[in-house]
Amino acid sequence: MELHVRPLLQIQTLHKRFHDVEVLKGVNLEVREREVVSIIGSSGSGKTTLLRCVNLLEEFDSGQILLDGESIGYRIGGDRRRRLSDRALSRQRSMTGMVFQSFNLFPHLTAAGNIMLGLRKVRRLPKDEARSIAEKWLGRVGLSQRADHYPSQLSGGQQQRVAIARALAMNPKLVLLDEITSALDPELVQEVLLTVKSLAEEGSTLLIVTHEMRFARDVSHRVVFMEQGQIAEQGPPAEIFGNPKSPRLAEFLRSARS
Amino acid sequence: METFFSELWIARDALMEGFVRTIEASVVSILIGTALGLLIGIVLVYGPLVVRLLCRAYVDVMRGTPVLVLILASFYIPSVVGLHLSAFQAGLLALILFCGAHIGEIVRGALQSIPPGQTEAARSIGLTFPQILTYVLLPQALRSILPTWINTGAELVKASTLLSVIGVGELLLKTQEIVGRNFMTLDFYLFAGLLYLLVNLGIEQAGKALERRVAVR
Amino acid sequence: MGYTLNFAVIWANLDKLLSGLALGLGLALGAVAMGTVIGLIGGFASVGPSKLGRRIAGAYVTVIRNLPILVIVLLAYFALPEYGIRLDKVQSFVASLAIYAGAYLTEVFRAGLVSVPKGVVEAGRAIGLTRFQISLYVVMPIMLRNALPALGSTFISLFKDTSIAAAIAIPELTFQARKINVESFRVVETWIVASGLYIATCLVIAAGLRSLERRFPKF
Numbered sequence: 003m004e005l006h007v008r009p010l011l012q013i014q015t016l017h018k019r020f021h022d023v024e025v026l027k028g029v030n031l032e033v034r035e036r037e038v039v040s041i042i043g044s045s046g047s048g049k050t051t052l053l054r055c056v057n058l059l060e061e062f063d064s065g066q067i068l069l070d071g072e073s074i075g076y077r078i079g080g081d082r083r084r085r086l087s088d089r090a091l092s093r094q095r096s097m098t099g100m101v102f103q104s105f106n107l108f109p110h111l112t113a114a115g116n117i118m119l120g121l122r123k124v125r126r127l128p129k130d131e132a133r134s135i136a137e138k139w140l141g142r143v144g145l146s147q148r149a150d151h152y153p154s155q156l157s158g159g160q161q162q163r164v165a166i167a168r169a170l171a172m173n174p175k176l177v178l179l180d181e182i183t184s185a186l187d188p189e190l191v192q193e194v195l196l197t198v199k200s201l202a203e204e205g206s207t208l209l210i211v212t213h214e215m216r217f218a219r220d221v222s223h224r225v226v227f228m229e230q231g232q233i234a235e236q237g238p239p240a241e242i243f244g245n246p247k248s249p250r251l252a253e254f255l256r257s258a259r260s
Numbered sequence: 261m262e263t264f265f266s267e268l269w270i271a272r273d274a275l276m277e278g279f280v281r282t283i284e285a286s287v288v289s290i291l292i293g294t295a296l297g298l299l300i301g302i303v304l305v306y307g308p309l310v311v312r313l314l315c316r317a318y319v320d321v322m323r324g325t326p327v328l329v330l331i332l333a334s335f336y337i338p339s340v341v342g343l344h345l346s347a348f349q350a351g352l353l354a355l356i357l358f359c360g361a362h363i364g365e366i367v368r369g370a371l372q373s374i375p376p377g378q379t380e381a382a383r384s385i386g387l388t389f390p391q392i393l394t395y396v397l398l399p400q401a402l403r404s405i406l407p408t409w410i411n412t413g414a415e416l417v418k419a420s421t422l423l424s425v426i427g428v429g430e431l432l433l434k435t436q437e438i439v440g441r442n443f444m445t446l447d448f449y450l451f452a453g454l455l456y457l458l459v460n461l462g463i464e465q466a467g468k469a470l471e472r473r474v475a476v477r
Numbered sequence: 478m479g480y481t482l483n484f485a486v487i488w489a490n491l492d493k494l495l496s497g498l499a500l501g502l503g504l505a506l507g508a509v510a511m512g513t514v515i516g517l518i519g520g521f522a523s524v525g526p527s528k529l530g531r532r533i534a535g536a537y538v539t540v541i542r543n544l545p546i547l548v549i550v551l552l553a554y555f556a557l558p559e560y561g562i563r564l565d566k567v568q569s570f571v572a573s574l575a576i577y578a579g580a581y582l583t584e585v586f587r588a589g590l591v592s593v594p595k596g597v598v599e600a601g602r603a604i605g606l607t608r609f610q611i612s613l614y615v616v617m618p619i620m621l622r623n624a625l626p627a628l629g630s631t632f633i634s635l636f637k638d639t640s641i642a643a644a645i646a647i648p649e650l651t652f653q654a655r656k657i658n659v660e661s662f663r664v665v666e667t668w669i670v671a672s673g674l675y676i677a678t679c680l681v682i683a684a685g686l687r688s689l690e691r692r693f694p695k696f
Binding site (some may be wrong): 058088096099104 | 387
């Protein structure tokens with residue numbers, strides 16, 4: 003697969019603390035356009051926090067995140083940094099799409115309504131155009147027949163596929179997937195992973211946090227192992243899973259397998 | 261029984277007038293009170309600290325004070341500070357302030373019980389805070405407060421009887437006046453009671469119908 | 478505007494306000510005591526085996542909860558004497574409030590009874606207790622504890638409802654406040670203090686209830 007050279011996402015020496023616990027200790031990571039990167043690591047390693055920083059759901063203390071060359075979340079002038087306004091943050095958030103562990107579908111809107119909300123209010127598309135985009139994306143995730151169903155009428159796997167369609171329909175530059183199968187019953191995991199795999203094959207740029215090692219291996223161009231708020235090791239999946247260099251990673255993989 | 265009906269016929273205009281006043285007071289106070297309550301509820305959750313504390317104080321004072329005291333206070337106080345309200349306006353003011361505080365507390369609870377994931381998901385597709393409030397949070401909150409809101413409506417109909425104490429000619433005061441003329445105390449108080457009962461049962465039924473319509477499918 | 482606050486008259490009349498407050502608390506206590514008896518009967522009836530009993534309890538709750546309390550108070554005070562039932566102001570008010578409270582407490586106790594786990598009733602039967610003994614020694618204590626918070630908030634709202642006694646000239650707090658208001662024209666001060674006394678009393682009652690709830694841990 004041909005990869006573009008320019009990095010779409012640049013995370014530079016990112017630091018983040020919750021009270022007195024430092025959860026991110028200078029993370030550096032680049033993701034190129036059309037690249038699929040999976041982050042693995044034990045819980046508490048900071049991988050979900052990293053993703054949430056990229057989507058500006060968390061503030062961070064220092065370092066910076068560049069998306070397509072644009073500094074995200076803060077305006078930096080001289081040595082002062084200021085959090086951007088709600089409006090500016092909203093615009094930047096719409097450049098990335100996020101899929102959550104617990105789906106977070108809007109329960110008062112139908113599947114199509116969930117997808118249309120952002121198209122109508124952020125993209126300001128007319129209703130029928132938003133509707134046809136929603137239907138197109140529902141078709142892509144195999145849920146054409148469920149457009150007018152409410153989330154409570156859908157299975158967990160179907161809900162997560164709607165959430166994926168909701169994120170993708172905004173045509174984001176980068177899609178963040180945060181342990182999207184962790185809340186699913188085992189028999190529903192596969193349908194969601196297959197959906198993500200097809201997105202990856204169609205050239206979406208994905209940054210994935212996952213516990214599914216097999217999936218990370220199948221779908222990613224690159225796998226990143228995080229440990230205690232830092233990136234401990236990264237490389238192509240074959241390297242990471244077949245020939246781990248650090249003993250920590252080897253140990254993590256052993257425990258993940260069992 | 262026959263005398264009751266002939267007396268009822270004689271009193272029909274006064275009763276009708278009182279009944280209309282009762283409905284008017286209830287409807288106006290629930291509508292304005294709800295608008296006020298929505299604002300208060302939103303401020304109680306998302307407002308800046310100082311405004312939030314002021315709203316909290318307002319809500320706690322209103323909820324800790326008997327409605328009759330609120331009505332008497334808003335009847336007597338405005339005139340000494342140079343504001344001239346009719347008895348009806350003063351009564352409405354008290355009912356609105358009372359209703360606003362209750363609804364505000366209910367809205368606060370409803371907003372706080374919405375999972376944070378809803379706001380996060382809305383943010384991640386790029387909605388601004390006012391948009392999140394309008395399209396994601398309030399629709400869910402309003403749906404969950406519906407039963408309590410309808411109940412507040414019935415409570416206001418009942419509380420409107422207290423306006424009789426400051427001389428507002430609503431149903432109960434009209435009934436008292438009628439009883440003062442014909443001395444048919446039991447009959448006419450029961451009749452008034454029946455009207456209140458019917459109005460509130462009507463509200464209850466309408467509320468159930470409304471709940472069925474907006475139930476999350 | 479041009480209104481300057483001056484609390485002197487209010488402090489001079491504080492004894493009247495406080496005695497009014499005490500009277501209001503007395504009215505509320507009397508009503509909650511009688512209302513609890515009514516509510517227990519209503520609550521047991523509404524989950525009981527008798528269909529008629531359930532119907533009567535249901536109708537009682539529906540009717541009373543949808544009636545304005547002032548209508549009940551006026552009915553009891555002005556209409557009952559015509560039928561030879563002579564109660565003085567305080568008696569008729571407490572009776573009215575008790576009937577009103579009874580409807581709310583019927584609901585409170587019904588909910589409390591429903592929350593008693595089936596297993597403990599069966600365990601009571603297994604050790605040979607009669608139905609009545611099970612109700613008294615097993616179900617009641619559990620139900621009362623579970624209903625305690627709702628019982629407390631009913632009491633607080635009843636205490637606030639005692640202000641309505643002013644409408645039939647019972648000299649409780651609201652009546653006294655109105656009198657001071659009319660006599661002294663210290664309008665703002667009067668209502669600030671009256672409202673403050675109600676709020677403070679409600680807070681004290683609420684604090685008392687919380688410590689009661691702590692003393693009897695939830696089952």
